[in-house]
Each structure stands twice: as C-alpha cells, then as structure tokens.
Amino acid sequence: MSPTHLPSPLHRLDMDRIIDDRRTRIIVCCGSGGVGKTTAAAAIGLRAAERGRQACVLTVDPARRLAQSMGLTSLDNTPRQVDGVDTASGGSLHAMMLDMKRTFDEIVEAHADPDRAAQILANPFYQSLSSSFAGTQEYMAMEKLGQLRHADEWDLIVVDTPPSRSALDFLDAPQRLGRFLDGRLIRVLTGPAKAGMSYMKVLNAGFAMMTGALTKILGAQVLKDAQTFVTALDTMFGGFRERAEWTYRLLQAPGTAFLVVAAPEPDALREASYFVERLDAERMPLAGLVLNRMHASAASRLSAARSLAAAETLEMHDKPNESAGPRYSIAVAALRMHAERMQLGKRERRLAEHFTSAHPAIPVAEVIAQPEDVHDLRGLRVIGTMLSQQGS
C-alpha cells in the first residue's frame, strides 16, 4: 500500500536516528500482550543490522513462523546468527529465544556451591518457581539482558519483554523477588535456622501462631520444603539482589531506549499510558511510542459518510430486475468497505489522539496494518521501513 497521509502528532519518532546512534546499546520493546512487540523488536534488530550494527534480538515468545524465519528452531538459550541479512554495511544479526528455566538454573549454579546448588535445583518450590510464568519470566528476561550486555559481543541488544498480564510486571518482577527475599515472612521461615534461640524467644509468640497457621493451610511437609528452599536461597540472596540492581541501573542508563508498543485499542493504549508514566517515575529513558496495526486508506479524501451515501445512492439505482444497464455491485461493495475502513481509521486516530494529548512530548511512530501476518525477513523489512520513514 502506498504511504498515506497521516495527520501529524506533535513529534515523530526518528527510529533511524536511534539505531544509527552508536551510543544506543539497548532497545527495550514493551507493551501489553498481542500488540506486536516481538515483530517490532525483530524488525528493529534487522534494520539496525542492515545499517551496520552488531545487533542481537532477545525474544521471549515468538510466533512459530517468525521464529523459523530467524533460524530460531531450537530453544538453546544462546544467540544464533540469522541468515539472509544484508551485511553490506558491515552489520550482523543474532537472535535468541529465552529459556527461562535454564537461565534460572545457571544463576543458581553460579551463586551456590555445587552441593547447595543441587539441593536447590531438586527442591519442589524451586521447580515450581523456575518453570512457572508469573514473574519469573520477567525476571529471567532482565537477567539474560544483563548477561548479554555484560558479554559485550553486540553493540545493540533489542529485547522484547514477556507477554505479561500487565505491561508493568516487567519492571516490578525483580523488585518483587527482592522484596520477598527481604521480607518478614522470610525471616520467620528462616528464623530457626539462622537466628538462634535468643532471637526466637522475642519472636516466639508470633512465630508459633504463624507456623501454626501456615501448617494448617499448607501442611507440615510443604512448610518444611519452603523453609529449606528459602534458607538455601537466602545464601545466594546477596548475589540476587546485586544482579537485580545492576540490571535496573543498566535500564536507567543513557544507552538504553524504551519503546512502548501499542495497538490502537483502548486497553492497549491505557496500558501504554501507565507504562509511559511509570517509566518516567522510574527515570527510565523513553524513546517513544510505536502505534502498531493502524488502518489507513489511500483514498482518505473520500469520507466515510460520503462513501456510505454514495453506496446508498447506487443501491437505489440498482434494480435487480432490469437485465440491461450497468452492474453496480462492485462499486457498492467498494464504497461500503471503504466507509468501514474510514470509520475504523477514524476511531483509531481518536484513540491515538487521546494518548498524544495526554503525553504531548512523546514521539510516535505508526505502523500500518498488514493484510497478512509478518513471518519472514522481507515482511520485517517492510515494518522497519515504516517505523523509520515517518512524515516523509
């Protein structure tokens, strides 16, 4: 489809300036589920590689065909070179899919002696925690990002955040784990092991009530497993906390650019608004908003109302019984379809304007909806071009 005139928001996002700036080392694509984060991240990584960057895309949950097109057929937790990339400018593209459990296992192995590590890995609480989706995926994505950045083999890492229930989980997860490890419950659970009897006496009444209640809800064996796990985890706690803080500071650093991705839907844009405000509060560097899957028309000079009126006029003319005369059914279909498209585009525009009027300083890039899903490098290039050719 030909480039279409879109009424301009206050600022256009200049994607090429961001990816061409060698100081940009990390681009984080975030947003609620189903808005096209993975596709955006892959498209940005590819464009950066073809403009000369040594890029690595870290993705969490790619669509099967998109993963295949990037050569991500196995989940082996290491970046693989992507074939078919134009390397004329000296760039390259690697991509990897996150293996949450393996990433977690590696942290445990790195921070505990072999015996203790084996003990933790076998604990049922650890197994539940390391393979579940709630929070762990976010935490591990950040951990992997930290590792890739630390390895310093790539000069640009593009990360696609997990499909969280809420876009905000991604920032909260490391801190939630930290808060939990730091919390009172942990002290109660680890109390007998590390505090000794004098400490226990002070806590005694409360502790008895607590363990009594926990035993009642969970059963004695569960409580014991939890205690063992937490005690073991406690020894690695310093390492955990340090890593989480390092990654957090990395995200705040000037070399990082956050892109909030949203579809022109009320829920997705509401999440995007929260995210923008949250990034600001956390002093995280926001580069802009990507509005994905916008509907536009090359015939926007014909309004929805006029198009619909024209269709109705033709329907009055079109008498099925008259064998002679022209057939208007194609024109009627075209006009009705165009009216619907204009109506949809207008609604999306209105939703986008709600966002831009609440956040006027934020640069916006728009990506026009494709008639088919993107599942090859050619499709990613089209998206990359749209992300970069704003307002031209």
Added chain:
Amino acid sequence: MTTRDTDWDGVRLHVVTGKGGTGKTTVAAALALALASAGRKVLLIEVEGRQGIARLFDCPPLPYAERKVAIGLGAQGAGQGGDVYALAVDPEGALLDYLEMFYNLRRTGKALTRLGVVDFATTIAPGLSDVLVTGKATEAARRRVDRRGDSHVYHAVVMDAPPTGRISRFLDVSTEVSGLAKVGPIRTHADTVARVIRSPQTAVHFVTTLEEMPVQETLDGLADLQERTGGAIRPGGIFINMARPAMLDRDDLAAAASGSLDAAELALGLKAAGIGENHGLAADLMAELKEHAQQVALQDREREELLTSGRPLYELPMIPDGIDLASLYQLAAALREQGAA
C-alpha cells in the same frame, strides 16, 4: 419460560481464555449476558486484576464482592433477562476467603497477609495462588441457595481466565499443587477444585481472531490442554472474534485478489453515484478491494485451520466503532443465535 437446547447445557463453569488482544474479556462478558436469560443469575469473574469488566460495563472498579453489573439479554417471548453479577478475584482476597470458610481464621489471615504470605504465594509458588483463585470460581459454581436445597445460586459462572499460553497450567491445579504438597489441607482443597474443573460441568472456551498467531495459539492451547490433563478437562467452543464479513461474492473476490476485477465497472458505478470526477479514486478503491479479498482469503484459511480441531465455532463480527454496552448485547444475541448460550 421456553426451554431450548444450547451447545453447553449442563455446563456451570465457563472458562474463557484467548491470546492477548483477541477480546477475551469482551467475549466472556457477552457470553454472561447471553446465558442470563429469563430470571437466571450469572456470575462473571475476573482473575487478573485488570478491572476490564468494570470498564466494559462502565461501572466503578469491582471490589472483592459479587455485584450486579447488568441485566441479561432478554429472550423472545420470555420477557426480560436475568441478572449478571461480577466479581474481581485476587489471590489475597481468595486466601482470606479460604481461611475463613474452612478454618474460620479471618484474623490470622490478615496477619498472614501483613507478613507477606500472598507475596510468597504469588512469587514462589504461583500454583498455590492459582488454586485459591480457581477455588473461588468453583465455589461460586457449586453454591446452593440453601444447604439442603438443590437449586444453585448461579445458573452459570463465566470466568475471564488467564491467556491461552498459561491456561492449562492455571487449570491443572491438582498437578501444580501436588508437586509441592503430597498431603495436607491445601492438597485436599486442590483436589476438590480439580474435581469440579475436570467434570462435565466445566468447559474451556478459546477466543481467537482469524489471524495466524491467535489461531496457532488456540490450536496449541487445545493440544496442550488435552496433553497435560489427558482429556480430563473438557474443551469448549472456539469463539472467533472481530470477523470481517466478505463484501463481494466468491467470483468477484477471486477476481479482486488476482487484480482482474473490472475497473471500468467500478468507475461507472462511482460516476453514477456522483463521485466519478475524483481523480484516481477508482484505482485507490480497487487497491482496497484487493486487500479486502486477500484478507477474506486469509480468514477463510484460518477458519479451515480452526475446523481441524473439531470444536464448535462461533463467529462474532468486528464492531468498527468500538465496544460499548449496546454492542455487548449485540454480541450476546449473536452468541445465542448460534447456540452458544
């Protein structure tokens, strides 16, 4: 009241899942409206703390309490609809509920909450918090008007559940908990919840759009549910959301896709409608027709894919102006017409 057969007679707990962005909450709400026919009470439950139901029904944020949010869709010849109640379940409220209901331990529960037990459950053992949340839904589905009576408080419970990627694990509570607890009260509770979820009283519906990724996820989700639970959890219907109807007949669609549609005919039509003077308009509209034909073809392919699952399909139209309360009733009527409720 007229009784009529629907595809899900006997199902008391409708679990609605779907990929993010497919309109899972909208479909769950429409299903609740459709099920709440004459005099029937239906409970719509939200579990992810997003307050999506409150926004759809345009009411203040839902507390952890069952509140009436709408009247059900009236049936023809059977007068007004019943009532739709809504409830936002969070793990903390569900834990307090559980402690009170089974152990009469509300105050202890509050102390536990202050100590971070809920953080504990949601952080290190999400299986435990899932069992509390699903436990609330199964409790509502089984709740009787009085202890001895056999009539239920709710004719049906509709749960706006976690997304497709997480649904099997979320529902497979007894396996998730048995990894942690071989015996004990929480295990017993999990087994009770699992009995309801694994009974014919529960069905898991999948919401999708006719696009590649959501369709793939739906099929993967169905397969995962079958594999993980050995078919013990009953798959429900596939609800196709935001479908766009074809505007041309089959021959014209094929012609539009291949670019052989008669441009002169279109131009003539535009002229007859008084907009023929506009330069290049016919060509632009022709390009839009081509895209439309491609989209219809893609939709047809994806629909074929979904049919391979053998599940009943229901189709809901795209509402170009956005979802409001009126359009929810429109979608509810479409669901009822197709036998989903």
